[in-house]
Amino acid sequence: MSKQPQKILYVDDETMALKYFERLVSPLAPVLTASSVEAGKAMLAEHADEIAVLVSDQRMPGAYGNELLRYAHDNHPNIVRMLTTAYSELGEAIEAINSGHIYRYITKPWDLESLRADLKNALELAALRSERDMLLREKLMVQQQQLLAERVTQLVVACAGFVRPDHAPRVEAFLQSARVLGCRPPAIDWHSTDHADLMQAETARSIAIGTELAAWGRWFADQGSARPPLAVLDEALAGASEIHEGKLIVRDRAALVWPLEAPTAAPVTAAGTAWLAWLLWTEGSATLQPQGEGRWLVVQGALPAPESLRRDWMAAAIERIERAG
Incomplete structure (x- = not known):
């Protein structure tokens, strides 16, 4: 029986943001990081079975975060997807929610307690999805x-x-x-x-x-x-x-x-x-x-x-x- 995914993948082009996120969140769950949309896709390709939650910054050079979340929605639908963005960019986050590409958005700068609470809820949702899929596979067999x-x-x-x-x-x-x-x-x-x-x-x-x-x-x-x-x-x-x-x-x-x-x-x-x-x-x-x-x-x-x-x-x-x- 395969293990439930438990890791969080965070994608951001800012090195300090990656380090800060990992320091804040690692007590909650193991953290993987990537610095671009393409690097995030590569990480998904290699570790999708381990990733429960994907969090992506919106504004990055080249492709934006919502493109990565769309990609994850189409190719790894069981991963819970979240977008982190500045308050001035909330329109893009709301559009991503309405299209079904993300579960929730997190505004920057982060509030530590809110961030951990949102991620804990996302991890619980991912665990429920994994358990549901496991039971469905057993039923299908x-x-x-x-x-x-x-x-x-x-x-x-x-x-x-x-x-x-x-x-x-x-x-x-x-x-x-x-x-x-x-x-x-x-x-x-x-x-x-x-x-x-x-x-x-x-x-x-x-x-x-x-x-x-x-x-x-x-x-x-x-x-x-x-x-x-x-x-x-x-x-x-x-x-x-x-x-x-x-x-x-x-x-x-x-x-x-x-x-x-x-x-x-x-x-x-x-x-x-x-x-x-x-x-x-x-x-x-x-x-x-x-x-x-x-x-x-x-x-x-x-x-x-x-x-x-x-x-x-x-x-x-x-x-x-x-x-x-």
Whole structure:
């Protein structure tokens, strides 16, 4: 778990102001300093994860402080931003507040007690934001794992409904390959998607995958048994693989895990379902062996009898995938 940011970055072109600020504020929190907008941006780039509060003087040679605060707003929104400025420049500070670029302004010359009180409030706000984001990340991780499990069950339903009744050992082979590849939960943009919309989109996605699998089944049937299965798979993967000395090497990991990992909004394509469809079609089975540099060797083998699967094979497969990811 990452630590909460606790430092204050102060940006001012006056050396004495930097030293004075650091002396006044360092008992409250560690202080970083920079002497220009560009130096402030460089400090943010290097230490953004450590910085809770950014305080910038307004009047500096070259770019003004509100430009730096705008930059931080766009690139490091969790950092609490404050502007320090002379009383005669309050109009610029108020404009920065109204535009959402700063949390508060501090007038110069500083009142020590007011300065420390404002910075203490800013640090508390930064801590609350950090805690909120940490809880949100944990929630998202749980929801992403749940979505991955739901996708496994949807694939099983799609394979049973659109393809063939003896789907279980074939789907298990696909899930085994996903475990070997370290399948990751699909990304979810919860800022633009609520749960009901996600479930509706995922259902439509599952139906589209089933439709593609059915189309693949007809295509594979047209190939007949005259062609080697690996040659058929190589053609189906459409450039994501190559055959060398009779061995099939897959170069594109995404082609092997697309049904589980792809974002909900990604269109369902034939290429994304080719590996699963081939496992459903071929009379045997296959496993993947890593070859280094993101390459995977497809190794054919015998298909286990359906009765040899554990009764809870799907739950066990989900648990293994989650651990591998």
